[in-house]
Amino acid sequence: MDIDVESLLARMADEITALLRKRNISDPLMIGIHTGGVWLAERLHRLLNIREPLGTLDISFYRDDFTRIGMHPQVTPSHLPFDLDNRHVMLVDDVLYTGRTLRAALNEIFDYGRPASVMLAVLVDRGARELPIEAAVTGQRMELNSNEHIKLHGPDPLRLSIRKRD
Amino acid sequence: MRQGNIQVDPQGRLRHFLTIEGLTPSILTEILDTAESFAATSEQAVKKLPLLRGKTIVNLFFEPSTRTRTTFELAAKRLSADVLNINVSASSTTKGESLLDTLRNLEAMYCDMFVVRHAESGAAHFIAQHVAPHVSVINAGDGSHAHPTQAILDMFTVRRHKGDFGKLCVAIVGDILHSRVARSQIHALTTLGVPEVRVIAPHTLLPAQIETLGVHVYHDLREGLRDVDVIMMLRLQRERMQGALLPSEREYFHLYGLTEEKLAYARPDVIIMHPGPINRGVEMDSAVADGPRSVILQQVSHGIAVRMAIMTLAMRVRPLAAEAGEAMTARKTK
Numbered sequence: 001m002d003i004d005v006e007s008l009l010a011r012m013a014d015e016i017t018a019l020l021r022k023r024n025i026s027d028p029l030m031i032g033i034h035t036g037g038v039w040l041a042e043r044l045h046r047l048l049n050i051r052e053p054l055g056t057l058d059i060s061f062y063r064d065d066f067t068r069i070g071m072h073p074q075v076t077p078s079h080l081p082f083d084l085d086n087r088h089v090m091l092v093d094d095v096l097y098t099g100r101t102l103r104a105a106l107n108e109i110f111d112y113g114r115p116a117s118v119m120l121a122v123l124v125d126r127g128a129r130e131l132p133i134e135a136a137v138t139g140q141r142m143e144l145n146s147n148e149h150i151k152l153h154g155p156d157p158l159r160l161s162i163r164k165r166d
Numbered sequence: 167m168r169q170g171n172i173q174v175d176p177q178g179r180l181r182h183f184l185t186i187e188g189l190t191p192s193i194l195t196e197i198l199d200t201a202e203s204f205a206a207t208s209e210q211a212v213k214k215l216p217l218l219r220g221k222t223i224v225n226l227f228f229e230p231s232t233r234t235r236t237t238f239e240l241a242a243k244r245l246s247a248d249v250l251n252i253n254v255s256a257s258s259t260t261k262g263e264s265l266l267d268t269l270r271n272l273e274a275m276y277c278d279m280f281v282v283r284h285a286e287s288g289a290a291h292f293i294a295q296h297v298a299p300h301v302s303v304i305n306a307g308d309g310s311h312a313h314p315t316q317a318i319l320d321m322f323t324v325r326r327h328k329g330d331f332g333k334l335c336v337a338i339v340g341d342i343l344h345s346r347v348a349r350s351q352i353h354a355l356t357t358l359g360v361p362e363v364r365v366i367a368p369h370t371l372l373p374a375q376i377e378t379l380g381v382h383v384y385h386d387l388r389e390g391l392r393d394v395d396v397i398m399m400l401r402l403q404r405e406r407m408q409g410a411l412l413p414s415e416r417e418y419f420h421l422y423g424l425t426e427e428k429l430a431y432a433r434p435d436v437i438i439m440h441p442g443p444i445n446r447g448v449e450m451d452s453a454v455a456d457g458p459r460s461v462i463l464q465q466v467s468h469g470i471a472v473r474m475a476i477m478t479l480a481m482r483v484r485p486l487a488a489e490a491g492e493a494m495t496a497r498k499t500k
Contacts, residue, residue, distance in 0.1 A: 060203075061203075061207070061215045061216070061217055062215075062216060066217055066482065074199045074200075074202060074203060075200075075203035075206075076203075077203065077206030077207060077209075077210070078210070107216070111212045111214065112211070112212055
C-alpha cells in the first residue's frame, strides 16, 4: 500500500499545532494508545516539542467485549507519568473505526483523573462508527469494506497494510 | 485425570481452578503472564479495573483464614466485582441447612463465582460438580489436598526472580505430609519443567511414596540445600509438635530450621519463600526471614495479582463455541 506515513504525520503535527493555538492551549499532554498509537505519538511528541513526557495507554482491561473474547495475556501496562487533572490531553491512535477502543481509552483516562479536555488525533479514519466519537485531527480518511482490516506496522519504518479478513 | 478435566472447557480454557493436576503448562503460563499484567496495574496509583464489573463473587470459607480471604477479596474488588464473605461454619449449615442448599440459595442470588476453602479434601471439586453452568469455582485450600492459587503465586515469584524454570533446582522444606501447599507446589514445578525438585523433611512428615511425584527426598537439610536456587519453607502446625510426629520445636529447629549457617549450602543468589504466617525460631531464624534473600512479603503482593488473573481467566469462559469466531473478529475492531 502506497501511503507515506511520515508525511501524513508531518501534516498532522501542523494541524495539531494550529488546533492548539486556536484553542489557546500552550502546554498539552500527549498519550498514545498501544501499540500503533504509541509509535505515532512518539513521532508527534518529538515533532511538537511537547514538554511533558509521553503517556502510553493499554486499554485491554477496559474493553467492552472482555466477557466474550477474554483478554490477551501480557498486557503492556499503561504509563501516565503526570497529573491529568485540569490538563488538556491529545490522545493518539492509529486507526479510528467503531470508536470502542476510544471509549475504553476515555474510561481509563478518567480513572486517572479529570482532564480539562481530551482531543483525538488518528492516522486513519475508516468510518463505520458504532459510538459517537470523532477525531479532531485525521491523517487520512479511507472507505474500507467491513471484511477489510487495516494495520499499522512499525515502529521503524511505519507502514500501513490492508488485508481481507477470512 | 477426571478431576482435572472439570477445570477446563471443551476449548481447553480455564473454567474452574481446583488443583494444578490436569492443567497444561500453557494454562499455567497464561495465568502467570496475565498476573504479570495485573502486577503492573497494582503498582499504579489507580489499582481498580472494570473487568468483573457487575459480577458477584462469594468467598465461601468453611475454615477460617484471614490472609487468604483478604487477598481474594482484594483481588475481586480490584476487578470491580461485588464480594460476599460467608463464614459458613458460623452460618446456615449449623442450622442444619445442607451444603447443596446453601449453594442453591447463593446461586439464586445471581452469584457468579465461589472461592471455597474447606477442611475436607475434595470439597472444592464437589462444589464445582454441583454448581450451575455459569458459576466458576476456585479452590482456596481443601484439607491436605491442594492450595493451587498459593502454588501459582509461588511460581510467579520464582519466575520474577529466576526467569527460566528449565534450569532450576528447588527445595521444599518441612511438613510435606500435611501440606496442601507442598502438593500443589510440586505439581506446579514439575508441570512448568523444573528439572530438580527436592523435598527435605523428617521421615514422619513425608507421605509414603512421595518419589512417585518426581521429587528427590532428603532427610538432611544441609545436604538437601546444596546448590539449590529456591527454598520453599512450609508452615509447621504447632499442635503437631506435641504429637508423636515430632519430639519438640527445639529439635525440629535444630535439624530443619533455616539459619544463615545452613543457607550457605545453597547458591549465593538463592531466594527463600514461605506461605506464611512464619513460626519464627521454628521453621526459620528471624535473620533469614527478614534477610536480603527472603521474598516472603513479595509473595503476599504477588498473591493479589495471581488471584486477579485466575478469577479473570475463569470468568471469561462464557462464550459458546459459535460465539467464539465472531468474538475473534470483534477483537480486531478499533
